Structures are given as structure tokens and as C-alpha cells.
Amino acid sequence: SYVLTQPPSVSVAPGKTARITCGGNNIGSKSVHWYQQKPGQAPVLVIYYDSDRPSGIPERFSGSNSGNTATLTISRVEAGDEADYYCQVWDSSSDHRGVFGGGTKLTVL
Amino acid sequence: EVQLVQSGAEVKKPGESLRISCKGSGYSFTSYWISWVRQMPGKGLEWMGRIDPSDSYTNYSPSFQGHVTISADKSISTAYLQWSSLKASDTAMYYCARHSCTNGVCSPSDAFDIWGQGTMVTVSS
Numbered sequence: 011s012y013v014l015t016q017p018p019s020v021s022v023a024p025g026k027t028a029r030i031t032c033g034g035n036n037i038g039s040k041s042v043h044w045y046q047q048k049p050g051q052a053p054v055l056v057i058y059y060d061s062d063r064p065s066g067i068p069e070r071f072s073g074s075n076s077g078n079t080a081t082l083t084i085s086r087v088e089a090g091d092e093a094d095y096y097c098q099v100w101d102s103s104s105d106h107r108g109v110f111g112g113g114t115k116l117t118v119l
Numbered sequence: 120e121v122q123l124v125q126s127g128a129e130v131k132k133p134g135e136s137l138r139i140s141c142k143g144s145g146y147s148f149t150s151y152w153i154s155w156v157r158q159m160p161g162k163g164l165e166w167m168g169r170i171d172p173s174d175s176y177t178n179y180s181p182s183f184q185g186h187v188t189i190s191a192d193k194s195i196s197t198a199y200l201q202w203s204s205l206k207a208s209d210t211a212m213y214y215c216a217r218h219s220c221t222n223g224v225c226s227p228s229d230a231f232d233i234w235g236q237g238t239m240v241t242v243s244s
Contacts, residue, residue: 011181040228041228043230043231045164045231047164052214052234052235052236052237053156053164053214053216053231053234054234055219055230055231055232058219058230058232059228059230064232094163096163096164098164098166098230098231100227100228102227105178106178106227107166107178107180107181108154108156108166108169108180109166110156110163110164110165110166111163112163113163113164
């Protein structure tokens with residue numbers, strides 16, 4: 011089955027840029043979606059189809075995907091961005107099963 | 120407003136059955152697939168399976184196949200997740216999530232654009 015690998019944690023100072031990676035075999039050939047989950051809340055879609063932003067998501071959030079790594083980039087990080095972030099793809103080799111990465115805890119210092 | 124509203128928290132004993140629900144509103148329920156996602160305490164998200172409410176076609180993660188049943192009643196815009204015999208290891212938060220489908224066409228590559236608020240299921244003797 012397809013595996014997505016994320017770093018357990020990323021720390022960044024306010025105003026700086028955070029980059030959260032999501033590794034997978036030839037992930038560049040798949041569409042990657044990113045979700046933000048704050049404590050006690052349901053996940054929220056922040057990036058879809060690698061780099062598109064849903065309405066209401068700040069332009070500070072961006073995404074890229076190439077080769078074996080997809081990246082969520084958060085510019086000018088704010089305290090309110092502190093959350094868990096999950097990448098997600100569909101594994102078309104297995105009857106289109108959903109796959110999530112293990113999640114990355116973003117800490118704003 | 121487009122939303123998914125889930126049923127309330129449940130406390131059950133091992134071996135008991137359970138069905139939790141997810142009611143869609145503000146959109147055409149049959150035009151968007153629904154998935155269920157598990158989150159065990161302190162852990163990450165796990166995709167369980169999905170349903171096409173228009174025809175009730177389902178597919179499941181191998182990790183959950185045979186242990187849960189996903190269904191839908193399109194007449195009341197509601198999807199369900201059901202267990203016939205709960206285990207302590209089923210203790211978790213369960214979310215339903217709508218596939219982002221475009222112009223009424225769903226793709227296996229869709230994101231989850233709307234999430235329910237979650238239903239906490241506790242299984243303990």
C-alpha cells in the first residue's frame with residue numbers, strides 16, 4: 011500500500027516561513043491535498059490539487075509537488091497557524107483508497 | 120450554508136452494535152461522495168471508506184473492510200457508519216467528510232472540502 015511520510019514536528023518563529031514536507035514514491039504523479047487541524051476541531055482543507063487554495067484560506071498558504079516530495083509552505087507564520095497538518099492522496103493502484111500522512115505538528119515559537 | 124452535522128457522542132460496551140450518522144445540508148446530497156475518517160486518541164487521520172450516495176456504491180480501506188459498514192439514505196441526506204460488534208480498539212473520533220466533486224462530477228482524486236464536527240465513540244466495559 012502507498013505510504014506518505016511527514017516529519018513529526020516543525021518549529022518556526024513568527025513572521026518566518028514554515029515548510030512541511032510529505033514524501034511518497036513518485037508523489038509528483040498524484041494530486042496532494044493538505045489539511046489543518048487545530049486541537050479539538052475537525053480538519054480544514056487548506057490546499058487542494060497540489061497548490062490550489064480554497065476560498066477563505068490566506069494567500070500565505072501555498073503548495074508544491076514534484077518527484078518524491080510535496081511541500082506545504084506557510085509564509086509570514088502567525089501564532090494562529092499552530093496546528094497539526096496532514097497531507098493526503100488517493101492510491102489509484104488499490105481501488106482508489108485514501109491515504110493520509112502521519113501528520114506534522116507545527117509549533118510557532 | 121453547506122454543512123455536515125454528525126450525531127452525538129456514544130459510550131458503548133464491547134460486543135454492542137452502533138450506528139452513527141452524518142446529515143448533509145445546503146447542497147445536493149447525491150452529487151457528492153462522502154468518506155469516513157477515524158482519529159484515535161492522540162493519533163493521526165485514517166481513511167476508512169467512502170460512499171456515493173446516489174447509488175450507495177462503497178469502497179473500503181482494507182484495514183476496516185468487514186468490520187464496519189457504510190451506508191446512506193438519500194431521502195434524508197444522511198450517511199451512516201455502522202458496527203455490529205464493537206471492540207475497545209474502536210474508541211476514537213469519527214469524522215465524515217464530503218468529497219470536493221466539481222460540477223456534479225466526482226473524481227477519485229478529490230479533496231475533502233467539508234467535514235462534520237466529529238462523533239466521539241468510546242467503547243469500554
